[in-house]
Amino acid sequence: MTIRIAEEWLAKCGGCEVTILDVGEAILDLLPKIEFVHMPVIMDHKYYGQTGERAEIEIPEADIGIIAGGIRNEEHREVAKIMREKCKIIIALGSCACFGGIPALGNMFKLDEIYDKVYRGTKSTEPGDAPSVDLPHLTDRVYAIDEEIKVDVYLPGCPTHYSHIAEALTALIEGKPFKLAERSVCDDCPLIREKKAVATIRRNLEPLDYDPTKLDKTRCLMEQGILCLGPVTRAGCGGPDKTPRCISVGIPCEGCFGPIRPGANPMVEMMGALSSIGLDPKQVLDRRATLQRFIGAHNRLRPLPTR
Ligand code: SF4
Ligand code: SF4
Ligand code: SF4
Known part of the structure; x- marks a missing residue:
């Protein structure tokens, strides 16, 4: 039986996807057992259908869902919830997903302060209104994934080590638990x-x-x-x-x-x-x-x- 994997990226930089692609030789053992059915960084699979014909976000069902990135806007929140509905197991990949990561440094500021800084307060920016048309609203702060949905496996790190991705996937495919060591x-x-x-x-x-x-x-x-x-x-x-x-x-x-x-x-x-x-x-x-x-x-x- 092939294990179906869906991957999503929310508020983050993309480095965690590079770590997945960096798994190296261990992927050779995994590849016959897995199939990526959704992964925006490498697959052209659009939320609303290839021509925008769908009214709701569509993510295929999967055995394992990997989410990198935290939640910074309402679209991230919705995508995280759909991933939870569609995937039997959810892995939070990287520190952005596990704890908010670097984007959550913005939590020290109110939304108005962030808008002011980004659209009006930098020397290199022509002052203007914050864009609001056809964009998802920002959430009041950055949330870790487990503040919105249940997470089964945590792979922290900015980015994590590629060996943990291979070990976690191997353990889950074999029906075994996966946990990182509790040492400093x-x-x-x-x-x-x-x-x-x-x-x-x-x-x-x-x-x-x-x-x-x-x-x-x-x-x-x-x-x-x-x-x-x-x-x-x-x-x-x-x-x-x-x-x-x-x-x-x-x-x-x-x-x-x-x-x-x-x-x-x-x-x-x-x-x-x-x-x-x-x-x-x-x-x-x-x-x-x-x-x-x-x-x-x-x-x-x-x-x-x-x-
Ligand atoms: S030493 Fe390890 S845990 Fe600490 S910041 Fe560097 S990569 Fe992260
Ligand atoms: S945890 Fe680090 S490497 Fe991964 S998406 Fe966040 S900022 Fe990028
Ligand atoms: S032993 Fe010293 S240098 Fe090494 S991780 Fe601990 S505090 Fe840092």
């Missing part, structure tokens, strides 16, 4: 921790004239004064090799795999981690966004009352 990026990090305190902490690449070649490549970045979200971020981005993706190229973790466990609060945990080594979390510029860069849905990021 630090648990997989090969850099040496000497439990040495530092006096100051700053974000990567700040100030702009900072020279990364001066860092000791063998030592924990946090112990060299660079903010790293490894302690509060779920491991897995290194795939089978385990070495965290950013660490392997000498930059700190920014938290894209999200909380280690459902319900965890990485911002509070990270502030605790900084305080425990004698650092004032207030040193971190733009603290709310920096510590929750990829997880702004679920009401984690919202406009401050004073705005």
